[in-house]
Amino acid sequence: MSTGTSPSGASIRDRVGSAGDVVLKVEDLSVRFASDEGPVNAVQNLSYEARLGRTLAVVGESGSGKSVSSMTLLGLHNPKRTTITGSITLDGTELVGASEETMRGLRSSSVAMVFQDPQSSLHPFFKVGKQIAEAYRAHHHVSAAVANTRAVEMLERVGIPNPARRAKQYPHEFSGGMRQRAMIALGLVNDPKLLVADEPTTALDVTVQAQILDLIKDLQQEFGSAVILITHDLAVVAEVADDILVMYAGRAVEKGLAKHVLSQPNHPYTMGLLESVPSASEEVQELRAIRGAPPSLVYLPSGCSFHPRCDYQDQVPGERCVTELPELRILPNGRQIRCHLVDPERVLSQETSR
Amino acid sequence: MSTSPEAVDDATDDATDDATDALKPDDVVVDTVVHQAPRDVANAPKLLEVEHLVKHFAVREVRGLSMLRSSVKAVDDISFVVREGESLGLVGESGCGKSTTSRLITRLEDPTSGAIRFRGQDMALMKEKELRPLRREVQMIFQDPYSSLNPRQTVGTILRTPLDVHGLAKGREKARTKELLELVGLNPEHINRYPSEFSGGQRQRIGIARALAVEPRLIIADEPVSALDVSIQAQVMNLLARLREELNLSFLFIAHDLGVIRHFCDSIAVMYLGKIVEKGWKRDIYSAPQHPYTQALLSAAPDINVVRGVPPRERIRLKGDPPSPIDPPSGCRFRTRCWKAQDICAKVEPPLELKESSGLDQVIACHFPEVKTSLVAEVS
Structure with missing residues (x-):
C-alpha cells in the first residue's frame, strides 16, 4: 500500500493532502441523550481539528464525553435517542445529519476506528483474514482472491508473524496483543485519512502496550494519516501525542501542544490530573489528589463545571466560578483554556514550586 | 447518583482521629508524625513468610475421543517475606500468577504445596475452623468496587457482617460501622444506603472499610486502584497510605502500574509465568534492575x-x-x-x-x- 502498487491495481493514492492539512474539523459540537433522569449533556460546544500526520489525544475521565464525541465521528450513535448539533466536516463532507449511505461510504475508507477491547470488536465466527478482506471489498471492486492477498499483506504490515496462516484463523486463536494488531490492520486496510483509537491499549499488558503504541506511531509515519487517540492515561499521551485536548464534564477545558500542556498545565483540572498520577521515575511523599468526584452529566454544577473541585476559586474575584461558565479563551502563549483565572500560568506555577 | 463530594472531604480530615483510637490495637503506638519518619522495615519481625508456594490448576482438553490432562502452573515455587509494616509490591503481566498468589495467601484457593506462615503458623493446610482466627488478621481489598460489594445489602450490613462473624464490637456494632465509614472518609450517615448509590471511588472506600472492620495486620490489595478514574485513584492511594501509617498495616500490594507500585511499596517482587524473577528493595529495582x-x-x-x-x-x-x-x-x-x-x-x-x-x-x-x-x- 505504501508503494501504491497494491495487488488490486486500485492504487487509491488519491490523497491530495500533505502533512499538517486539516482532515477533520469539529465545530461547536453538542451531543445530548435522553435518559430517565433527564437529558444527558454528553458533549457541549466542542471544537477541534485533526491534521494529517499528527496525533491528537483526547483526554478525560469516565463521563467526560471523550468517547461520545468520537463515536459521533463514525455515526455510531442511536439516532432516535441522540440530538446532535454543530458541525463535523471530514475531508469536506458534513457528517452531522448525513444519511446512513453517506456514513457507510466514509467508514473505513475515510475514517476508521480501533476499539479498546479487540475481543469484542472482531467477529468471533469469521476468520480474521476474511474480515479484513471484506472491509477491503466493501470499498474496492476486486475479487476475493485479491482481497485476501491484501488482508495477508496488512497482517504482515502490522507485525503478525506468519500472516498467511494467521489470516485463516479465528479471533479466539489470537492473543490480546495480536487481536489488537488485527484490529489495526482492519482499520487501515482502506488507507483512511483519519484513525480514531479509543483506549487502544487499556486492555493490554505493559510490554504489549508499548508494542502497539510503537506500531501506531510507525504506521502513522508511513501512511501519513491523522490519529485521534482517546485515553485516560496521561503517560501514554506524553509518549505519543502531538496535540492534546483535555475534556471535563462534556466540555473542552484545555487545548494545546501535548508537550507544553503536560509540562506546564494552565487549567487547574489538567494540573490536578497530572499531580494525581504517580510516576515510575519519581517519588513524591503524597499525591495531590483532586477532591470529590466528576459531576453527573444530567445535573451539571452551575458556572464552571469544575468549580466544586477546584482549589483556585478564591483567586477569581467575586463568585464568577459559581455563576458564570468560562469561555474557552486563547492565552498569550497560544494555549486555550476554559477558566476564569486571569494569569493561570503564574498562579499554577507558584503552586508547583511550593 | 448521590455523589456528595462535600461529605467525603469533610469526613476525610477531621473524622480520622477519633475513629482510629477505636481501631488501633493496644500494642501499637500510633504516632501522628510517622508520615515523615523513614520506616525501618528491613529489621522488623517477619509477618508473612511464603515458602515454595505452588498452585497448579488441572485442565482437561478433549481432542476427538481422547482427553488430555494437563495443568496450568499458575504459581510455581515462589517464596517471599512480608515484614511488619512493610508493603511488598507484586508486579507482572496478566497470567503471571500474581492474583493467584493473593488468593492462596487468603486461602480462597488451596495451595498445591508449599508453606504460608503467618507469624510462624503455617496456614497452607489449615482447616477452615483453625483458619478463622487468622482470617481476621489477613484481609483483602479487591479490584472491582462494583462486583465486590453485594448490591442488595446496605453499607451498614456489609460492614457489620465481618463483625458478627468474628464476634467483634458486641453491642456497639452500629457505632463501630459508623466509625469505619468515617475512617475511610465517608459520611457515617450514609449507613443505610446501597452500593449503587455510591460512586466507584466511594465503593472502593467501602471495600476498604470492610477489610479494616476486623482490625487486620496484613492487607492483600489486588489492583485496588486500577478500576478507578485517575483523579479518584490518587484519593484512594492517599487513603491507603494514611491508613497504613495510622494502623501500622502491612501490605501485599498487587498492581501492574509501575508508578503506583513505586509510590506505595518498600520492596518489589517481579513475577513472570508463575515465577519470581527479581525481588528486592524498591530503590534497587527501579534504579538498577538486573x-x-x-x-x-x-x-x-x-x-x-x-x-x-x-x-x-x-x-x-x-x-x-x-x-x-x-x-x-x-x-x-x-x-x-x-x-x-x-x-x-x-x-x-x-x-x-x-x-x-x-x-x-x-x-x-x-x-x-x-x-x-x-x-x-x-x-x-
Whole structure:
C-alpha cells in the first residue's frame, strides 16, 4: 500500500493532502441523550481539528464525553435517542445529519476506528483474514482472491508473524496483543485519512502496550494519516501525542501542544490530573489528589463545571466560578483554556514550586 | 447518583482521629508524625513468610475421543517475606500468577504445596475452623468496587457482617460501622444506603472499610486502584497510605502500574509465568534492575516525565506475548522473549539468587544478569 502498487491495481493514492492539512474539523459540537433522569449533556460546544500526520489525544475521565464525541465521528450513535448539533466536516463532507449511505461510504475508507477491547470488536465466527478482506471489498471492486492477498499483506504490515496462516484463523486463536494488531490492520486496510483509537491499549499488558503504541506511531509515519487517540492515561499521551485536548464534564477545558500542556498545565483540572498520577521515575511523599468526584452529566454544577473541585476559586474575584461558565479563551502563549483565572500560568506555577 | 463530594472531604480530615483510637490495637503506638519518619522495615519481625508456594490448576482438553490432562502452573515455587509494616509490591503481566498468589495467601484457593506462615503458623493446610482466627488478621481489598460489594445489602450490613462473624464490637456494632465509614472518609450517615448509590471511588472506600472492620495486620490489595478514574485513584492511594501509617498495616500490594507500585511499596517482587524473577528493595529495582524482564517492564512503561525534560532512557521492546502457563518454556521461562537467551537458558532453570558481583541487594533468576541504570529516567 505504501508503494501504491497494491495487488488490486486500485492504487487509491488519491490523497491530495500533505502533512499538517486539516482532515477533520469539529465545530461547536453538542451531543445530548435522553435518559430517565433527564437529558444527558454528553458533549457541549466542542471544537477541534485533526491534521494529517499528527496525533491528537483526547483526554478525560469516565463521563467526560471523550468517547461520545468520537463515536459521533463514525455515526455510531442511536439516532432516535441522540440530538446532535454543530458541525463535523471530514475531508469536506458534513457528517452531522448525513444519511446512513453517506456514513457507510466514509467508514473505513475515510475514517476508521480501533476499539479498546479487540475481543469484542472482531467477529468471533469469521476468520480474521476474511474480515479484513471484506472491509477491503466493501470499498474496492476486486475479487476475493485479491482481497485476501491484501488482508495477508496488512497482517504482515502490522507485525503478525506468519500472516498467511494467521489470516485463516479465528479471533479466539489470537492473543490480546495480536487481536489488537488485527484490529489495526482492519482499520487501515482502506488507507483512511483519519484513525480514531479509543483506549487502544487499556486492555493490554505493559510490554504489549508499548508494542502497539510503537506500531501506531510507525504506521502513522508511513501512511501519513491523522490519529485521534482517546485515553485516560496521561503517560501514554506524553509518549505519543502531538496535540492534546483535555475534556471535563462534556466540555473542552484545555487545548494545546501535548508537550507544553503536560509540562506546564494552565487549567487547574489538567494540573490536578497530572499531580494525581504517580510516576515510575519519581517519588513524591503524597499525591495531590483532586477532591470529590466528576459531576453527573444530567445535573451539571452551575458556572464552571469544575468549580466544586477546584482549589483556585478564591483567586477569581467575586463568585464568577459559581455563576458564570468560562469561555474557552486563547492565552498569550497560544494555549486555550476554559477558566476564569486571569494569569493561570503564574498562579499554577507558584503552586508547583511550593 | 448521590455523589456528595462535600461529605467525603469533610469526613476525610477531621473524622480520622477519633475513629482510629477505636481501631488501633493496644500494642501499637500510633504516632501522628510517622508520615515523615523513614520506616525501618528491613529489621522488623517477619509477618508473612511464603515458602515454595505452588498452585497448579488441572485442565482437561478433549481432542476427538481422547482427553488430555494437563495443568496450568499458575504459581510455581515462589517464596517471599512480608515484614511488619512493610508493603511488598507484586508486579507482572496478566497470567503471571500474581492474583493467584493473593488468593492462596487468603486461602480462597488451596495451595498445591508449599508453606504460608503467618507469624510462624503455617496456614497452607489449615482447616477452615483453625483458619478463622487468622482470617481476621489477613484481609483483602479487591479490584472491582462494583462486583465486590453485594448490591442488595446496605453499607451498614456489609460492614457489620465481618463483625458478627468474628464476634467483634458486641453491642456497639452500629457505632463501630459508623466509625469505619468515617475512617475511610465517608459520611457515617450514609449507613443505610446501597452500593449503587455510591460512586466507584466511594465503593472502593467501602471495600476498604470492610477489610479494616476486623482490625487486620496484613492487607492483600489486588489492583485496588486500577478500576478507578485517575483523579479518584490518587484519593484512594492517599487513603491507603494514611491508613497504613495510622494502623501500622502491612501490605501485599498487587498492581501492574509501575508508578503506583513505586509510590506505595518498600520492596518489589517481579513475577513472570508463575515465577519470581527479581525481588528486592524498591530503590534497587527501579534504579538498577538486573533481570531482563524487569528491565523490559520498566522500559515499556509509559512515563509522563518524558515531556518534562528528563533524559531519554534506553528502549527495550519485547516481542510477542507471554507464553501459555499450561506449557511454559523449559529452563528459564522468559527465554522465548529474551534478547540474551542462549543454549543454557533452555536447559537449566536459573535459581533466584543474589549476584555478588553486582554489589546490590536484590535476588534475581537469570544466567546473564547485567545491571542497567538507564531505564527509568530519574527526575532530579
